[in-house]
Amino acid sequence: MQLVKVGLCAFGMSGKIFHAPFLKEHPGFFMSAVVERSKEESKEKYPDATIYKSVEEMLAHADIELVVVNTPVQTHFEYVKMSLEAGKNVIVEKPFTVNVAEAEELVKLAEEKGLFLSVYQNRRFDRDFLQVQKIMSEGKLGEIKETEIRFDRFRTTASGKAHKEDPQATGSGSLHDLGSHLVDQAVQYFGFPEKLFADVFSMKGEEFANDYFEILLYYKNDLRVRLKSSVFSKEAHYAYVIHGEKGSFLQERTDNQENELVAGSIPVYGKDWTIPLKETDGILNVLNENSETERTLTSSEPGNYMNYYQNIYEHIVFGYYLPSPAGEIIQNMKIIDAAWDSSKQGKVVEL
Structure with a gap:
């Protein structure tokens, strides 16, 4: 090799x-x-x-x-x-x-x-992101009309990381940090939006960089996608809420790779290595072909950050596709920059 x-x-x-x-x-x-x-x-x-x-x-x-x-x-x-x-x-x-x-x-x-x-962009290899992608690809929801993606935490005090919390440091704050994940996921699911409206500020006070954001993305066919993050969220929300013409899908944020790695788990090459889920983590509620309601509890399959490095290796050795190429991520940066402008101006910004 x-x-x-x-x-x-x-x-x-x-x-x-x-x-x-x-x-x-x-x-x-x-x-x-x-x-x-x-x-x-x-x-x-x-x-x-x-x-x-x-x-x-x-x-x-x-x-x-x-x-x-x-x-x-x-x-x-x-x-x-x-x-x-x-x-x-x-x-x-x-x-x-x-x-x-x-x-x-x-x-x-x-x-x-x-x-x-x-x-x-490692969150593309999270189990919850992949499960939403799978459910939407199956077409059971019909045309998607509204989606909300959240990444909340309960961190009400300073972390001590100046590069993330100093309001004077360009690129600090949740919009760049967690926002880079949520924006990437929205673009992966739905492509580049036409315009957006955003609210970005610091709940902990002006001495901290932004720790709250809400971005409303406007797409063709009247699709609306809302991205939201707060550090004052003690009780978890569903991380993904997707509503379509045939029904809805709700998915919890259950990927635990980061926590397991912090606890000392060692990733395994070539197979899943995370602890299996003990309970279901999603709800699929749709109308079937007979217009009857079918409500199902769903379970996501394991994610694996090793797959990112496997993709990198295959690109280097075999010339296969490059995962999250920087040219593609420029789109995400345009959305983040536009969200800043929208919040400062208090108006919808065209993209």
């Missing part, structure tokens, strides 16, 4: 949870280098990876062909550009960049260099 050598730009939560375990367990990747500016925590689990004190040092000396930029969003543009100019393919954490202009410049540079640039 061809071995792809990878360099990881940071070893914080993202590196420890979402990237390093999958790179280690996938037989086609070798984590050759990791950047740790002041610590050497990666040595315990990844002793074969050379530790560098900066991204610049890693790019100058490490024998790698793929770089994972998993640093704070405010540094994405700088480090992705630096990696591309060094001739490396790049995976960059979401959110891609802090604005559309940065995203477009990086996509253009990758094309000029003949390199690939993929955004790590």
